[in-house]
Amino acid sequence: DTAVSQTPKYLVTQMGNDKSIKCEQNLGHDTMYWYKQDSKKFLKIMFSYNNKELIINETVPNRFSPKSPDKAHLNLHINSLELGDSAVYFCASSQALGYNEQFFGPGTRLTVL
């Protein structure tokens, strides 16, 4: 059973389009995260939700809007995609906010042409 799953795995799209990435965790965790990994493998947190409440928003452009319909899901919607948005996006979850271990999804590779 996949603990943290993301769809799609690959996403290729044109500049200016709007796209969504979905994330689901079946671990019963309270906290979920979105990270962005750039071409140099650098990882930076974007958002964190705890019990569906936004906790972290790391100066991410307004074009990025996370949505958490329930504790098990955290989706990422991106409007007006730009070339610089090309990256791998990872979803993660942890038992509680600040809890030691975060479990990561397999990533979504977004390519903006």
Add this chain to the structure above:
Amino acid sequence: GNSVTQMEGPVTLSEEAFLTINCTYTATGYPSLFWYVQYPGEGLQLLLKATKADDKGSNKGFEATYRKETTSFHLEKGSVQVSDSAVYFCALSRLPHSGNTGKLIFGQGTTLQVKP
């Protein structure tokens, strides 16, 4: 602010060689420290962790000791295998309180290539 610095990669070793990947951190208070590993095409997995000074985390032959005096958490393995080839990330987290959000702060990652 809080930050993590890792040694530059890539690190290229022959099988059975000794591995050290250096990691130092800057943080106020007492962070928890982690090593995560990312195998090609996959997400990150927790490799080991330490939550207080002098703790040693260990897993799959890897070890790291939380050294508060040198603010370091170096990763070591006595004999690497080809299957250890991956990107290794050092990270820290502070428990959420007084405005801390408990987020993970990562180093820049170190690529390890092990040749047969």
